[in-house]
Amino acid sequence: MSKIGQPHWLGTANQFRFNPLTGEKVQVSTERLLRTWGGEVSARSTKKNAEYLPDCPFCPGNIRESGEKAPTELSEYPYAFVNDSAALKPPAEGEAQASYRDDTGIYQAETAHGVCEVIIHHLRHDLTLATIEREHAVKVLKLWANRYKELGERPYINYVNIFENFLFGSSMRHPHNQLWASSLVSPIQEKILSNIAAYKEKTGKHLIQTIAEEELKQQERVVFENGDFVAVVPFWAVWPFEMIILPRKPKNSLLDLNESELLNFTDAYVLAIEKLNALFVGDCPYSSGLYQAPTNGGDYDGVMYLMFRPPVLHDIRTMKWMVGYELMSMSQRDLTPEVAAFFLRNPDGWG
Numbered sequence: 001m002s003k004i005g006q007p008h009w010l011g012t013a014n015q016f017r018f019n020p021l022t023g024e025k026v027q028v029s030t031e032r033l034l035r036t037w038g039g040e041v042s043a044r045s046t047k048k049n050a051e052y053l054p055d056c057p058f059c060p061g062n063i064r065e066s067g068e069k070a071p072t073e074l075s076e077y078p079y080a081f082v083n084d085s086a087a088l089k090p091p092a093e094g095e096a097q098a099s100y101r102d103d104t105g106i107y108q109a110e111t112a113h114g115v116c117e118v119i120i121h122h123l124r125h126d127l128t129l130a131t132i133e134r135e136h137a138v139k140v141l142k143l144w145a146n147r148y149k150e151l152g153e154r155p156y157i158n159y160v161n162i163f164e165n166f167l168f169g170s171s172m173r174h175p176h177n178q179l180w181a182s183s184l185v186s187p188i189q190e191k192i193l194s195n196i197a198a199y200k201e202k203t204g205k206h207l208i209q210t211i212a213e214e215e216l217k218q219q220e221r222v223v224f225e226n227g228d229f230v231a232v233v234p235f236w237a238v239w240p241f242e243m244i245i246l247p248r249k250p251k252n253s254l255l256d257l258n259e260s261e262l263l264n265f266t267d268a269y270v271l272a273i274e275k276l277n278a279l280f281v282g283d284c285p286y287s288s289g290l291y292q293a294p295t296n297g298g299d300y301d302g303v304m305y306l307m308f309r310p311p312v313l314h315d316i317r318t319m320k321w322m323v324g325y326e327l328m329s330m331s332q333r334d335l336t337p338e339v340a341a342f343f344l345r346n347p348d349g350w351g
């Protein structure tokens with residue numbers, strides 16, 4: 001670390017690191033990495049995944065809960081539909097948003113409106129965004145952009161959350177992701193937007209692009225880069241192999257990307273999955289989320305980036321649990337982000 005002017009103890013001492021995006025802190029406890037793991041290790045599946053499953057509601061020709069039939073032609077994919085068990089629903093005709101605040105100000109609530117969609121990527125059950133043809137993966141991201149635009153234009157939608165849960169918090173393996181468009185800008189995104197705006201006010205610079213530039217200078221946490229994006233294990237990463245993908249130029253949403261930038265973004269998304277799969281020798285579970293500008297008519301500048309959070313500790317059979325101290329006090333990790341980035345770049349040295 002000394003080569004980049006950062007103190008040597010960042011590599012060895014227990015420490016607290018600061019996240020400039022969320023304003024939160026993470027505890028890095030490097031010595032804990034040496035402890036013996038006696039916890040749960042889930043069994044690893046070695047069976048080959050089927051191309052088609054008769055009981056998967058997303059497989060071609062099968063019928064969903066709503067009674068709709070999944071398309072049978074590849075040209076009809078990707079496609080989006082309203083989630084059959086939507087957590088958010090649009091307001092009824094003429095319904096205004098209601099809010100409640102009691103006299104003490106302690107009890108407050110407002111009605112939640114929105115739309116939850118599922119985006120099915122491909123007709124084959126066994127593929128993933130990393131294994132479908134690249135042109136097809138680009139189509140998936142184009143559909144994300146279109147849904148962001150169309151839903152964001154609705155007056156009751158202020159924020160569009162696009163995320164993917166792969167083998168983690170997802171009941172279906174069939175390649176898909178979710179989109180929750182909400183009347184509320186998420187509390188996490190509120191904090192990030194506020195910190196990005198404060199940084200711009202103070203320095204005149206874009207926080208996300210400054211992080212990208214610094215990481216490229218330091219190189220230590222860079223996992224890979226291409227012409228438009230850089231992927232790093234952030235200095236303040238919470239999950240052991242968390243990665244963020246940062247655009248080199250300020251962007252607010254997928255709608256700001258031209259054709260070649262969208263291709264490079266798709267490449268980066270796929271390469272992040274491939275890096276995880278190479279390190280853990282198999283399909284690594286992950287949750288990914290795209291941070292974009294709210295659609296509430298506000299003024300935003302350079303707020304887009306992507307987050308990957310694989311819930312794994314040492315291998316894909318050992319899950320990272322956020323319990324006890326992490327659940328009640330603050331996030332904590334064992335190996336340093338610099339070591340995690342090294343192994344994502346050099347998977348052969350791991351294990």
Ligand SMILES: [Zn+2]
Nearest residue numbers: 056059125174
């Ligand atoms: Zn399926």
